[in-house]
Amino acid sequence: MKIGIIGSAGRMGQALVDAIAADGQEYAGGVDKGDDLAALVGSSDVLVDFSSPHAIEANLDACVAAGKPIVIGTTGLEERHHFLIDDAARDIPVLQTGNTSLGVTMLSALVQQAARQLGEDWDIEILEMHHRHKVDAPSGTALLLGEAAASGRGIDLKQHSDRGRDGITGARNAGDIGFASLRGGSVAGDHHVIFASEHERIELVHRAETRAIFARGAVKAGVWLTRQKAGRFTMQEVLGL
Ligand SMILES: NC(=O)C1=CN([C@@H]2O[C@H](COP(=O)(O)OP(=O)(O)OC[C@H]3O[C@@H](n4cnc5c(N)ncnc54)[C@H](OP(=O)(O)O)[C@@H]3O)[C@@H](O)[C@H]2O)C=CC1
Ligand SMILES: O=C(O)C1=N[C@H](C(=O)O)C[C@H](O)C1
Numbered sequence: 235m236k237i238g239i240i241g242s243a244g245r246m247g248q249a250l251v252d253a254i255a256a257d258g259q260e261y262a263g264g265v266d267k268g269d270d271l272a273a274l275v276g277s278s279d280v281l282v283d284f285s286s287p288h289a290i291e292a293n294l295d296a297c298v299a300a301g302k303p304i305v306i307g308t309t310g311l312e313e314r315h316h317f318l319i320d321d322a323a324r325d326i327p328v329l330q331t332g333n334t335s336l337g338v339t340m341l342s343a344l345v346q347q348a349a350r351q352l353g354e355d356w357d358i359e360i361l362e363m364h365h366r367h368k369v370d371a372p373s374g375t376a377l378l379l380g381e382a383a384a385s386g387r388g389i390d391l392k393q394h395s396d397r398g399r400d401g402i403t404g405a406r407n408a409g410d411i412g413f414a415s416l417r418g419g420s421v422a423g424d425h426h427v428i429f430a431s432e433h434e435r436i437e438l439v440h441r442a443e444t445r446a447i448f449a450r451g452a453v454k455a456g457v458w459l460t461r462q463k464a465g466r467f468t469m470q471e472v473l474g475l
Pocket of ligand 1: 240241242243244245246247265266267268284285286288289306307308309310331332333334335374448
């Protein structure tokens, strides 16, 4: 399978080049800002995008025009990006996720189950730490885990998230899902989901020890997408979880 990378010179782009070779796939080439995207899309069977939210619209347009599937791992997406993805998914297979690793995909299933079964007296807080170069917060994974918790609870995350406590915040709003972000050093990605009740606490933690886990999952998702019809897919579907 010929896999093209959008954001190829970046940290994830480089990890992907290795993962493509390790999986026995063919590297079709890569683009970064200002490169010939249409040419890459034309010569690839599937595109994998780990670049910037600014690139999403052009990437989707190019893939729709050429009828090629795309995996979007880029984070920091806004609502309008999700609408663009939904539109494109009417014509081509698209998988967008804040985390392509097996471990986080499993964690999100566990978080959803815990949130469903624990009562509302269990406060939910999500803490993430990443390397000093990361530009978006909360991480895409933290938001994905927040969505998993909200869906387990049967609530809308947008109406129930607390994303930036500072100063005299007042007491915690019952039912909110709280987010906190730390940045420093070279941390590939740590996520803690904390369920806190009056007398006990459950903490579910995932630590990425290398970016290879994201790259491996993205390659797996890309190969899987080439066998799908148009639609929007999840890592749970790819991994059969
Ligand atoms: N879903 C997941 O599992 C994971 C997601 N990520 C996400 O992937 C993204 C990239 O992360 P990372 O590799 O660390 O970041 P980097 O900054 O190292 O790499 C981003 C690359 O994308 C390029 N780029 C920027 N704008 C465009 C554009 N408009 N078109 C094409 N290429 C562009 C950059 O080029 P230039 O330097 O010239 O701007 C750079 O080479 C982030 O959003 C990150 O959060 C990361 C890890 C896992
Ligand atoms: O920017 C990163 O590095 C990462 N980004 C993703 C996110 O925002 O959750 C995934 C991973 O944690 C690494």
